Amino acid sequence: MVGKVSHTGYLNVLDCPAAGAGRTTSENSYMEFESKSARDGAWYDVGTFLSHRYLDKGDPEVLVRFAGFGPDEDEWLNVCKHVRQRSLPCEASECVAVLPGDLILCFQEGKDQALYFDAHVLDAQRRRHDVRGCRCRFLVRYDHDQSEEIVPLRKICRRPATDYRLLQLHAANDSAATDQQKTRVDTSKANTPRVAVSATETTQHNTGVADPISQANVSQPAKTINEAETLSAANPGNPSLISTAVFPTVTASGPGEKHVGN
Numbered sequence: 001m002v003g004k005v006s007h008t009g010y011l012n013v014l015d016c017p018a019a020g021a022g023r024t025t026s027e028n029s030y031m032e033f034e035s036k037s038a039r040d041g042a043w044y045d046v047g048t049f050l051s052h053r054y055l056d057k058g059d060p061e062v063l064v065r066f067a068g069f070g071p072d073e074d075e076w077l078n079v080c081k082h083v084r085q086r087s088l089p090c091e092a093s094e095c096v097a098v099l100p101g102d103l104i105l106c107f108q109e110g111k112d113q114a115l116y117f118d119a120h121v122l123d124a125q126r127r128r129h130d131v132r133g134c135r136c137r138f139l140v141r142y143d144h145d146q147s148e149e150i151v152p153l154r155k156i157c158r159r160p161a162t163d164y165r166l167l168q169l170h171a172a173n174d175s176a177a178t179d180q181q182k183t184r185v186d187t188s189k190a191n192t193p194r195v196a197v198s199a200t201e202t203t204q205h206n207t208g209v210a211d212p213i214s215q216a217n218v219s220q221p222a223k224t225i226n227e228a229e230t231l232s233a234a235n236p237g238n239p240s241l242i243s244t245a246v247f248p249t250v251t252a253s254g255p256g257e258k259h260v261g262n
Helices: 092-097 160-190 199-207 212-234 239-246
Strands: 033-036 043-053 061-066 075-078 083-085 103-109 114-125 137-142 148-152 156-158 249-254 257-261
Touching (some): 043 114, 092 160, 103 137, 103 148
Antiparallel strands (some): 033 043, 033 083, 043 061, 061 075, 103 156, 114 137, 137 148
């Protein structure tokens, strides 16, 4: 239930620091307000502002119809003392915006009635959230009777002036997420192995074929010479054995034919 106020009708009347500037939307062009009843001191959402008047002395007044109530409950209220921007119900993630010393609107359940009254936060007990939502507890003191009570977050409505805390929190979370992502990228780059490969090795790897000329003309003669040196060392007195073992002999097998032997 939201108090809706036309910009053209009551903008100047509600231009009071205590009431606040209100939150506007371009689509419906309205502000959201709550008013404090002079009958019980509790705060109610404004259904509509019916009229206004300027007194010779003091602040202007508006005729308020509370949301959900009929004409019999209409009241003339002081704009600067009893009208203000609507308090905001807290979501589970917004408990961090409620701090000791804050003025809040708190739901007090009595024997005969349950109403919203102004209160101040004395202490906050932070607890880990679970699937049920926020489990934090807050010690509050009600302004109208000075009684104290420990309440959950669902009974608290924070003032719009605390919006800046949520903005700061969201900005800090976004910055931390960006830094963490950047750190992960830098770490992955640092752990990537770097291997230097020559042009020749790259060509051989890609073709999968070794150079046949180098194997035939270089490796094989070297192997033959090494065998000759080994045989020479083993038979120093018989050089013909070396030549026979290393170099093949050619004998004639018939007219026009040659036989190659070992």
